[in-house]
Amino acid sequence: MTSGKTLTIAIMDAPYESANSTTALRIIHAALKKGHNVNVFAYEGAVNLTMKAQQPHANPVKGTSVEEEQHPTTKDWVASLFQLASKKGVNLDWVNCGLCVDERGAGEWIGGPRRGGPKDLLDASLASDATLVIPTK
Amino acid sequence: MKYLFIESRDPFESVDSKYFSELVQGVSRRGNDTTIFLVQNGVLSARKGSKHNELIRTLIQNKVEVLADRFSLRERAISSLIEGVKVSDVDQLVEVLFAPGTKAVWH
Numbered sequence: 001m002t003s004g005k006t007l008t009i010a011i012m013d014a015p016y017e018s019a020n021s022t023t024a025l026r027i028i029h030a031a032l033k034k035g036h037n038v039n040v041f042a043y044e045g046a047v048n049l050t051m052k053a054q055q056p057h058a059n060p061v062k063g064t065s066v067e068e069e070q071h072p073t074t075k076d077w078v079a080s081l082f083q084l085a086s087k088k089g090v091n092l093d094w095v096n097c098g099l100c101v102d103e104r105g106a107g108e109w110i111g112g113p114r115r116g117g118p119k120d121l122l123d124a125s126l127a128s129d130a131t132l133v134i135p136t137k
Numbered sequence: 138m139k140y141l142f143i144e145s146r147d148p149f150e151s152v153d154s155k156y157f158s159e160l161v162q163g164v165s166r167r168g169n170d171t172t173i174f175l176v177q178n179g180v181l182s183a184r185k186g187s188k189h190n191e192l193i194r195t196l197i198q199n200k201v202e203v204l205a206d207r208f209s210l211r212e213r214a215i216s217s218l219i220e221g222v223k224v225s226d227v228d229q230l231v232e233v234l235f236a237p238g239t240k241a242v243w244h
Contacts, residue, residue, distance in 0.1 A: 005235055019177040020145065023227070026208070030227040036235070130234040132143075132241045 002090050006037040008128040010121055012136045014045025015074040020134050021049065025077055027132070032084045032092060039124040041116070043097035044136065049074040050096065050109040075110050082112040095120045139170040139239040143230070144179035146244060148189045154182070157244045158192050162199040174230050175222075176206040178213075179244075185217040197221040204229065 009028060013020045031038050042049060056071035058064055078094065085092035095116035101107050107115075125131045142161045148154040165171040173196060175183055182189040183205050196203055204225035205218060218224070234241055 007231070007234060023145070023176055026227045027230065030231045034228070034231060036231070130239065130241070132234060132243065134243050 002035040002037075002088070005129040006039060006091075006124075006127065007031045008039040008041065008121070008124040008131045010041040010043070010131075010133040011046040011049075012042075012044035012134070015049050015054075017045065018136065020136065021046070021074065024134050025074075025081070028081055028092075029084065032081060032088055032090055035088055035090055037091040038085070038093070039128060040092070040094040041097065041121040041124060042094065042113070043100045043118075043121075045100075045104075047096045047100045047104060047106045050078050050094070050113045051075060051106055052108045052110050079110050079112065093124070095124075139236055140164050140172070141230075141233050141236075141239050141241040142171070142173045143241065143243045144173055144175050145177040147178040147181040148192060149181060150178065153244070154179075154189075155192065158196060161196060161201055165196075165199045165201045171200070172202040172204060172233055174204045174206065174225065174233070176209050176230075178209075180205045180209045180213060180215060183218050183222045184213075184215045185219050187219075190219050193219055193222060206230075 011024045054073040054075045058066045059069045094113040096113050098115045146154050182192045203222045205222050207224050207226045
């Protein structure tokens with residue numbers, strides 16, 4: 001059942017650098033699971049969360065293979081959020097800030113996100129029931 | 138007014154946490170409905186016996202609702218909290234975010 005409510009969340013941490021990224025994805029997951037729509041504005045390093053070329057790796061220190069290590073990638077986590085949104089019948093609008101994408105060469109991403117700009121964050125926030133900005137340090 | 142403060146940092150790392158706590162106390166003293174959600178290393182001050190317990194006690198004394206993220210507590214093997222801190226999760230965080238008129242600030 002959908003709530004009709006929308007959360008806008010702005011994130012800027014690059015993948016694997018900060019616990020903020022994990023918490024942000026947990027919040028998005030919780031909101032979608034509850035039947036809320038979610039707008040994500042990913043800027044700065046967060047545009048790298050959805051990069052198609054991310055690959056898991058083995059761990060030579062532990063002696064595990066790629067399959068044994070099961071190293072998660074943020075692109076797969078984000079892909080699963082889109083799947084959850086579809087299953088719940090809610091909207092997940094993930095915008096990667098174009099300026100940040102260009103300066104990082106992060107233009108090749110998984111299906112789902114779209115390119116946007118700062119105005120998208122303003123518009124999304126104004127149209128939302130709740131807004132949360134997660135700054136980086 | 139309703140305020141939701143999310144504290145992800147801790148006073149072992151930075152003095153900013155003390156200033157943030159003072160900000161939250163001030164907002165509550167002005168009569169605002171105030172909640173602080175401790176997440177990530179923000180839960181460290183809530184561990185019973187921590188040298189920074191007073192930071193949390195002062196918030197509670199100033200009528201701030203203090204919530205601590207269960208996932209963050211488990212990550213840090215924190216099983217004993219000081220009195221007055223409620224164990225919570227991101228599901229409740231989302232509910233508080235959507236309470237009408239709530240302004241959220243992440244530190």
